[in-house]
Amino acid sequence: AFALLDPAVRTALDPQVKRLEDRFASSTAINLAGPIGSLENLREVFRLVQAREAWTAQGDWVTRHWEDISPDVAERFRQAAAVSDVQVQAAEKQRVVYTEWLSEQLHEGALLCLPSALGPAPRLDQPIDSLGEWRLNTLRISCASPLARTPQISLPVAQVEGLPMGLSLMAQQGGDETLLAFAGRFTQTPEPGSQLDVF
DSSP states (O other): OGGGSOHHHHHHHHHHHHHHHTTSSOOOOOOTTGGGOSHHHHHHHHHHHHHHHHHHHHHHHHHHOGGGSOHHHHHHHHHHHHOOHHHHHHHHHHHHHHHHHHHHHTOTTOOEEEESSSSSOOOTTSOGGGHHHHHHHHHHHHSHHHHHTOOEEEEEEEEETTEEEEEEEEOOTTOHHHHHHHHHHHHOOOOTTOOOOOO
């Protein structure tokens, strides 16, 4: 995931990654895609699972209200309606494999560190037609947590050209409270005279 970042974004996040590494006895770099093979494949597995879940939950309403939905959202629902049972079954099998693999990586209190996105959030004046590509690219690294049902938190610990940039931490399933507690300590502003390091 870090390899996809522009140099300026990587430079902004590197000091925070180093701070994080210093909190642990050891750290290991892994490929976020794991057994899925590539982040593009990971995103496709997520797309298929999400599409079926979204169509199952909202398809009836959407079918009655196409004219009330923005064109980009309507297009995603049309794609969701076209997903086949065979595609979903294959994606769900890959989801199980990925979930088991990620669980192994996050055992015994390990945390996974990754960029929250490939760059700062789009500006308000950014053309709408450019947001689709930004969304798809960001999904390549943001889909792991919902796919594997793990808790993830984004910490706004850096800036790129004056815009906030997040560093994400992910914990094992059921590790929500531990993750929140760690994130709170990691970003906490110290009392005067304390030795707590801060960003």
